[in-house]
Amino acid sequence: MRVSRKEGQLIQRAIDQWQADGMLSAAQARELNNSVQVHVLDWRRVARYALWVSIACTLVAITAALADEWLMTLLERVFSASPWVKCAAFTVIAAVLYNTGLRRKRRLPGRKFTNEAIFFFGVVATAAAIGFLGEAMSTGSDHFSLLLLLAAILYGLLGLWFPSTLVWVFSLLSLGSWFGAETGYLSGWGAYYLGMNLPLRFVFFGLLLLTVGSWLFTRWRDHRAFLGPTKAIGLLYLFVALWIMSIFGNYGDIENWERAGHLELLHWSVLFGLAAVASIYHGLRYDDGMTRGFGLTFLFINLYTRFFEYFWDETHKALFFGILAVSFWYLGSRAEKIWQLEAFSHLGADSEKPDRSGK
Known part of the structure; x- marks a missing residue:
């Protein structure tokens, strides 16, 4: 072992x-x-971190290039072509990257991180192509959410075809961006759509994504690997939206929110807490580490947010941060003890397994 x-x-x-x-x-x-x-040395972790650093350095290099006057002049000459030409160029680049990643994945399936890194650059090229497509077809309207929907569809189809959970995650992120932009456009860029502000809309969007994704990928066994990322994005949308709702409620402007008292926002905090408890229960009931982890994390976020909300102004800052320090120390010590108990229980379970060699 x-x-x-x-x-x-x-x-x-x-x-x-x-x-x-x-x-x-x-x-x-x-x-x-x-x-x-x-x-x-955990070489798998080294590979993952090295590729993340490579992607980050690539983005930094692009940023540095854009900040250089000589390179900017050169890029302006290169990109002086029409948006249609630039869209076609990035489409070709994306196709080459996807093809390279797909062929490499079939030839070297064990090189997961490098294969996914190639797909990532394909995702970036696709985003650039869609952006230039929008520029070429622009009519002066603010309905740019259609481009986000196009990106979500393309990433979704490509992610399922390859298959690539990374590309699929970008599909879900694009879908969420489309939902927010589309409902904003339909509301005339007002604060409310169907009586809901943006965070409340994402509460229902996260629930829908979580429900549909769980139902679909538990039955679509060939793509069972997509269940985890879909659940994670759905839970993230849901809990971040609930967290914002617990702070701002269903208010659409800062003036009305400032006039609201703590009691008027209390039911959102309670709803946030109940959702976290339900997620913890689901994780314990079905041995689902993801829902259990999200529930515990956002339950503590809820508690600490309420602590800041109710005691920041009334408590001396030394006492305030002292209480925080003690609470985090207690939390860390209990977590360490639980981790050790779980590790010993796993070791005990392994030692009780029968020896297959017959000894």
Whole structure:
């Protein structure tokens, strides 16, 4: 069994404790120790971080190039072509990147992170192509949400075809952007649409995405890998929207919100808390780490937001941050204890498994 250094230290302490308690003989302890291989460096994590840094450096390089006067002059000459030409150029670039990533994925399926990085640059090129398409077809209206819908459809189809969960995530992000922009356009860019401000609309959007995505990908077994990202984006939309609602309520302007009292916003805080508790219950009931994690995270966000809301003005800042420090210390110590208990329970479960060799 290959484990990280921290996991190896924990396993070693567990084996030593079991041997000291008489649960293991010296020979059994030695056999268990020999079965554990500690790898000093997690190359999978290194690959992921290196590719993230590569993408970030590419974006920084592009930004630096745009800030350079000589390069800007050169780019202006290159991009002096019509929007149709630029759209076609980026379409070709995107197609080449997608084709390269797809062929490489079929040839080297184990190189997941580098393959997804190529798809990411294809996503960027596609966004540029859609942007120039919008510029070429612009009629002067503010209905740019149609371009976001086009991006969502393209990314969705490509993500399902490759398949690529990264491209699919960009489809869901584009879909959320389209929803916000489209409802804003239909409302005349007012604060309300069907009596709901933007965060409240995203509460229902997140619920819909979560429900439809869970129903679809639990039945579409060939694309079961898309269930996790879809749930994560749906939960993110839902809980971030509920968090904003717990602060601002269903108010559309800052003046009405400032006149509102704490009691007028209390029911949104309660709703936020109930949603977090429901998510925790679902995670515990169905052993779903994602819903449990989202529920716990946003439950604490809700509690700390209310703490800031009710006690920031009335409490001395030294006492205020002292209480925060103690609460976070307690939370961290309890989390550490729970983590150790879970790790020991997993080790105990592994030790109780029958030996398949027949010994």
